[in-house]
Amino acid sequence: MVKVSCCWLYAISKYGYPPNLDNMFKALKEISEMGFEYSEVEALGYDNLKEILENKRRLKEHVESLNIRIINVCPIFHDIISPDEVARRRALKAFSETCELAVYLNSQMVQTDTFTPPLRFISDVPYKDAISFGKIFKVDVDLDFNWRLFWRILVDSMRKCNWIAEDYGLKFCLEPRVGESVSNTDAMLRLAEAIDSENFGVVLDTGHLHAQKEILPLSVEKLGELIVYVHASDNDGRDNYHLGIGRGTIDWIGVLKALKKHGFKGYIGLDIGHVPNIEKEYVESKVKLERLIEEVEL
Template sequence: MKISCCWLYAISKYGYPPSIENTYRAVKEMKKLGFEYIELEGVKEKNLNEVYQERKGLKKYCDDLGLKVINFCPVLADLVSLDKAKRKKALQLFDRAVEIANYFYCETIQIDSYIPSLKFEGEVPYKEMISYGKQFQVVIEPQFSWEHQWNAIVESLSRCNEKAKQADLKMCLEPRVGENVANTDSLLRLFDRIKDGNFGAVLD
């Protein structure tokens, strides 16, 4: 069994996403906590590219500390956008995430299902830090189609899984409250559509 320190430690302490400087701090603290395995994250295009540019330094730092990055989490909400151009750009960024994961010799690459393409009144889930106990309100416009949303999810995640598999990475998805895949039932429906043993779940 491998027990890993998740990146929530870093973002809870240093913000979302943490700067590269604070990323180094968080990694060092994870080692001090006694972990041998950790994960890293790249949030949206800017932070993902920062992690990519710093990958050599971060890899050496982890190696020197005796840490193994076992999982990489690219946070790319446009993977499930109803806008095909945005999905295409997000898939290109996912390619970069796969490259990062392989550079660190990760075993898995992890994604989320993100929030539906709806308008939120007030706060939006997971926009910044994770907050608990909040209620959110949405406006469902007449033209919104859940079928179109679900098909976009299946299409993008299927392609992500194929990219991961070609790179010898397992892909996993974390169901989260308020997102497109929020519970066991929706996760099982997704598995019905993406029938591949390479694709699994994070059982938080």
């Protein structure tokens, strides 16, 4: 039976982007108290990574005391797609250090983002200082921006991330996100073809893809066995809100049946954020999702 895990968006929603170490410990305790046995953790930026690495033994002991298994570690370093080669090298080094942390925490997977291209925004920049949903983005076209050149940089960096992860014995995965370089299923398929590795996998993020009017069972059909993990949240298909299961219009039975068809055996992470009574939403959504999983015998 497929297991339900808790995504790090819970911690970010409660304690900021990123949560400091003390709040990270609090979030993990709360995740355990909500009944989860599986969770993500995230290292966002160099300072956050440094703090976590300096306290990795405490973190591991804390996780073990809660009987939680870390199933995904997310190295989030925006410079990994920077046009500046020196900045990219620094980000890749931090990515490698986070992979070492993932092995230490007994995770089998690492996940990063494709981030926002270096466009000139005249509105909020997606996910720069906070993870917010339902935003309107405005861009002043930069005459110096070249998509083909940027795509080559993106592919090169993601290939290197995959190689690093594979060297550590870790699966490497990415998710499509509204406002980022790879924002939909077909773009992710293009990137997967360019990376060309059996070690690479895709995170099916229902909240982001549904907000882009994708037919989610068709998204599963397109990605097939590339899907190694699911981020589950609901919305109305208009904005990329990350609501509890059943709070939107997603056809969950259709999604789960499609996953079953393609032999999905990974984790489904509840990815709910910035909602009232967040603990209640997670607990209720876990019950709903586990019932649906049982119903389709996934």
